[in-house]
Every structure is written in C-alpha cells, then in structure tokens.
Amino acid sequence: xxxxxxxxxxxxxxxxxxxxxSQVEELHYNDAGHGYDPFGLHPDFVRFGYGFTRTLYERxxxxxxxxxxxxxxxxxxxxxxxxxxxxxxxxxxLWTDIVRHTGRIPRAIADHFVPTLPWIGTLFxxxxxxxxxxxxxxxxxxxxxxxxxxxxxxxxxGKHFRDRYNLQKWRVGHAELAMRGGAPIVxxxxxxxxxxxxxxxxxxxxxGLQGALPYIPLTATPLPLxxxxxxxxxxxxxxxxxxxxxxxxxxxxxxxxAARVEAAVDALLKRGLAERGDRIFA
Numbered sequence: 279x280x281x282x283x284x285x286x287x288x289x290x291x292x293x294x295x296x297x298x299x300s301q302v303e304e305l306h307y308n309d310a311g312h313g314y315d316p317f318g319l320h321p322d323f324v325r326f327g328y329g330f331t332r333t334l335y336e337r338x339x340x341x342x343x344x345x346x347x348x349x350x351x352x353x354x355x356x357x358x359x360x361x362x363x364x365x366x367x368x369x370x371x372l373w374t375d376i377v378r379h380t381g382r383i384p385r386a387i388a389d390h391f392v393p394t395l396p397w398i399g400t401l402f403x404x405x406x407x408x409x410x411x412x413x414x415x416x417x418x419x420x421x422x423x424x425x426x427x428x429x430x431x432x433x434x435x436g437k438h439f440r441d442r443y444n445l446q447k448w449r450v451g452h453a454e455l456a457m458r459g460g461a462p463i464v465x466x467x468x469x470x471x472x473x474x475x476x477x478x479x480x481x482x483x484x485x486g487l488q489g490a491l492p493y494i495p496l497t498a499t500p501l502p503l504x505x506x507x508x509x510x511x512x513x514x515x516x517x518x519x520x521x522x523x524x525x526x527x528x529x530x531x532x533x534x535x536a537a538r539v540e541a542a543v544d545a546l547l548k549r550g551l552a553e554r555g556d557r558i559f560a
C-alpha cells in the first residue's frame with residue numbers, strides 16, 4: 279500500500295473544497311466488507327485522487343468537456359477513448375471528467391504491466407484502476423460498472439509526434455466484452471494531449487525488463503506542457519440492441535462493432551481538431 283487510507287483522506291480534505299468534497303462523499307462503491315471493493319478500490323483514495331487530479335483538470339489542462347450527457351447515470355457501460363501524450367495524464371483527466379459529470383467512479387482498464395509498477399500500480403488500483411484481464415472486465419460489467427478502455431493501448435500513448443491524431447491499431451477486445459456484458463459503448467475523443475509532451479524517440483528495453491515498462495520514451499519536453507484538453511463524447515453505440523451475447527463468439531461481428539467504435543472516435547477527433555484550430559494552449 280502506498281500510504282494508509284487515513285492519510286489519503288486527510289490529504290483529500292486539503293485539496294477539496296466543500297462542493298467537491300460533498301460530491302465525492304456521494305460516490306458509490308461495492309464494499310467487500312473490509313473497506314475496499316473486490317479489486318482494491320478504497321473511497322479515501324478516490325477522494326485523494328479526485329482532489330489531486332481536479333487541480334490539474336481545472337488549472338493546468340483547463341479541460342473542456344462536450345457531450346458528457348451521453349454518459350449513462352447507471353448500468354454497465356464501456357467508454358472507449360483514443361490514447362496519447364507519452365504519460366497517462368489523458369486517463370487521469372478522463373477519469374476526473376467522468377466523476378465530475380456523472381457522480382460515478384469510472385474503472386480504468388490498464389495494460390498488463392501497469393498493476394506491476396511499484397507503488398504506482400497500487401495507488402492507481404486504490405482509485406479504481408483494474409488490470410485488463412477478461413475475467414476482471416466481465417466481473418465489472420456484471421456489477422454494472424462504467425469502464426474506461428483505450429483500445430490503442432501502449433502504441434497510442436507512445437506514438438511519434440509526426441503520427442499525432444492518427445489512431446493506431448484498434449484492438450477489438452472492448453467490443454467483444456461489451457457484447458458479453460450487455461453494455462453500450464460511448465466513444466470519446468481527446469484533443470490536446472498529443473501536443474503535451476511530443477515523443478521524438480524511444481529506448482526499447484530488453485524482453486526481460488518489459489514486464490515493468492515496455493520502453494523508455496524520449497520526449498521533447500521533460501514534463502507535459504499546459505495544453506488545453508478537449509473531450510468530445512459521442513452518442514452511445516447500442517451494443518446490446520445491435521448484437522447478441524452469442525455474437526461475441528463471431529470474429530466478424532466483433533470486428534464490425536470495434537470498427538464502428540473506431541470510426542466514431544475518429545470522427546469526433548476530426549470535429550475537435552477543426553473546432554480547436556491552432557489554439558493549442560487557449
């Protein structure tokens with residue numbers, strides 16, 4: 279454990295104003311009987327995480343959010359977003375945006391190496407992150423949770439600056455699992471993160487060390503720049519209406535559903551880039 283829940287709650291009290299503190303007090307989680315949920319989430323760390331990321335959200339990245347009314351207030355849901363920025367601040371800001379506008383704790387689904395990171399893996403788990411195994415995702419959807427998934431995975435966050443806003447290979451697992459879990463998929467595009475920390479190269483690690491990190495990025499700036507983030511949520515893709523649970527065993531159906539999500543995210547990206555223009559910091 280990175281530090282005890284009581285310390286997390288004390289730090290949260292310093293970071294949250296009365297309105298924000300009231301909001302996080304109303305967040306629901308599935309207590310397994312010992313203060314944590316079955317995946318290690320603890321409400322005091324959610325409070326601390328929201329207090330910490332809310333400062334970045336409001337004062338550093340100055341996030342603008344469009345279409346968040348498409349996020350369901352309850353029930354299972356998959357939020358599928360493009361991934362970028364060299365560091366996963368895009369995931370932190372999406373998590374904060376969803377908490378802010380829905381009063382729900384989104385469950386970020388992480389690549390296999392993230393839970394193994396010392397200290398960081400545990401801290402993220404306390405705030406709701408879950409390792410991306412099939413069993414974990416199915417259990418969360420059965421429990422009616424809202425999931426955050428980045429189908430590009432590491433290739434998205436690690437793309438070269440010249441490839442910014444070009445979606446990398448779109449994995450299909452989110453579509454298959456949404457079919458099995460009877461969950462709609464809400465596409466969302468983030469404009470802004472591609473410019474925060476331009477990646478100009480990488481150092482690939484030996485295979486024996488890739489369990490902890492797949493590579494070391496070489497970036498043009500040592501820290502993310504204060505670019506403005508813009509989230510664009512699209513209309514939910516009604517997976518439970520358009521596909522049966524049995525379709526999850528049909529590779530063609532799964533690829534078709536994933537392609538619909540990818541096309542929706544790409545369209546939202548194009549819209550966001552057109553609306554932003556060259557106002558990267560404004």
